[in-house]
Amino acid sequence: MERPLSKVSSWIATGLTIRAKAELCLIGGVFIWLIVAPPPAAASTSSEFGLSPQELGRLQTPYSEGNQLFSHPTALADYETLTLQGFLTGRYFSSKPEEPTAHMGAAIYIPLASPHQSAWLAGLGFGLGNPVHGLFRAMGSTTPTTPEPQSTESLDLRTTLNSRPHPNLDLAIGLRSLAKLVGSIDVTVADAGNQTFVINRLLTTYRAELEARWSAETWAIQLGYRDRLVIDYDVPIQASLEDPVPLDLPLLSIRGVAFIDPRTAWVAGYSQYSRHTFGWQLRVRLSDAENVGLSGLTPSETRPLPNLPREWLATVSVQPDGASIVPFRLNHAYGVRLIEREPELEVALRTGISAEYQFDQQSLALGCSVEVKLNLTPTTLVCSLGVDTPWEPPQ
């Protein structure tokens, strides 16, 4: 039996058209550049880039092959068989190269109807992206500071339901869940003994996302909206002293925003021409009056947090004709991001690449995304290694 790597070698030597060689050189060049020129940016990796290798390689543009639970809930519609996916994703920031972040995660795609078969409940998906440093790190300060990379990441727990009222129309609703801390602290200090009453509760907060996709045999167009996810906190501290002199301390109230993922809307699609598949997406992140930080130390005091600016991201991706390179599949993608930050517009460029190797019914994939400033200084690099396997009941 021919070994896959030797098959690739012979394919590279003999089987490539000039155009395919050019594409491969471009992809290889981008990849090498990604490796040698790492780091930095901010915003949660799962919402900013996605977590699976395919999401990174396509810069979150949609395709007809799934693997995009964290970017497109309607991707569930592409599965014919129940599929498990696992991934390990790392992110490097140029501003904090010594503090990379990483996620381990998994997704389960459970189709309940065949693709293009109408069904009110057509699929169910669960996704988990777990930062390696912990579930969530909340940082804030009343003095302006740059967020630490870890504080921009959080546990990403997704649940997605798909409906297909028409063979070409897929509707999906997703929920992202996160925890927020509420509590209060009351303390009385006395020589006879201290009295303390502390309440500490973790509550669940949810953020909904909706997406609709109309798909034909060779093309699809989809619209999506993701609501705002904000984790704020307010911890009142009430203390009094009985001994040696009676004294009530002022009520302190530590308030702020620990995490925010603003409202986002997108229009996206893909189409196939001459065995190549082209994906595209235009995404807007709406501005928000809040940002991560500490907004006050007493109930009546307000220290305004800076606004989150509006952002635009336009991306295109290409999946070259894969017939001659089976069992491999490649993607490369390019994008531009505009941030409406006062006083001037910030512009950043993105590129992504992924390679997928398919064996038996499993697949192994490696994908990377990188963002650079206009002067080509890299700001952040994200790479992911993932594996997919079907999980069907024995016959």
Add this chain to the structure above:
Amino acid sequence: MILSSAFLILTPTEVLGSKPDTLGISASGLGHVNSLSSKPWTLAATHPSGLLDCRRRIIAQGYSLSHFQKQIEETTVKSQSTRGFEGGLCLPSRLFNLDAVLGLTWFLPDEHITSLRTRSPRGPMMIFFEDRLDRLVVASSLALGERDLWGIGLGLEHLAITRGTVALRGELLLDELEQPNLEGSIDFLFGGKRRVLASAWVNIAPGLKWSLAYASALGLTIDLDLDFAGDVSSEPDAPLLEDVSLVLASHLYAYGTPPRWTSNIQYETGVGAVSLELSWVQWGVLEVPLPTSTVSTSLREEPVDESSVSNPMRSSLNIGLAFSSEFIDTEPFGRVRIHTGVRYEEPITLRDQAILIDAPKLHTGIAIEYIGTSNNAWPTLSVGGRYIHGFQTLQDSNDPNYGMFRFGLSGYALQSDLEWSW
């Protein structure tokens, strides 16, 4: 000294365990009382290898309600209710040429993920029920083996720990509603903590199955620090105390779920399955669920430590006998199945203290499982309930505030599930 009060010099908190740990999972689990011979989709949280009984994909979702109350000297002094969504799924497949099943189980309390509070001055805590059921549970497991012969399984239950620091720098004004000269920062990390679940079973004779399960300890720790450095003033730039430094470090342990060894033997008769289950629950090895704190300040020469008392818990033995009938045809209405059982649990606290108390308990449960006439078109409906009776117990505590007193507990739990398979 003043600022030493500003955070956690805690009196005790006692929040232990979880819903699956205390009452099992699912409506039929409430009726059946034994944890290793319940329905397959419930076993991700208690008996991973038992998932191999899952032969089709199953997803289930239900709602559970429980209510407990305690009596001291015949007077009801505390009652508590807990509600939440509970469900699970199991997904069978093949892996490494063996039968394999992935399972996931969850309990989502209605009101919060976790809820901790220090003890309010209301007397001894009965840790069997107070806040015990009221936390999020998510357990995932994988089983491998050969169906009808043997199986092994491994699972993880997840919980979050908290480490945090509040730092204040500048001038704290005693008589002001705003603190313009005070700067603050926070750094809280919610980390992950996991409990390992391992189990195995083997068919030792036709119709006779022996299972063994182990679950490691799990607990939620909260380490909160307050760090203040600056002046304390009655008005701006008029310090009463200058260059005060204070560091308060507090540690709290809660939701302690003890290590547990469970052995179950199940025999299939012509009319159903009978199972006998023994559990050894090592409450005594848990970290003492009482807080500690240390205050270091420039206002005192020596740090002030507040340490916890000795561990008031002991390990306990539980024994349960349960029966699950075969499906009974009730044409034209469908088929029903009954689960019922009884379980005895030893108390989990020592008798010579009045911080945490517990009584010997008897659990009795019954559940009915109903399948409509068309197995594929309708989900399975289960309704179950359990009554817990705590025997009156005499506590002879060393605490002069309480001395000798008699107490008891009672409670019930109700649940209903819908289960789809395909």
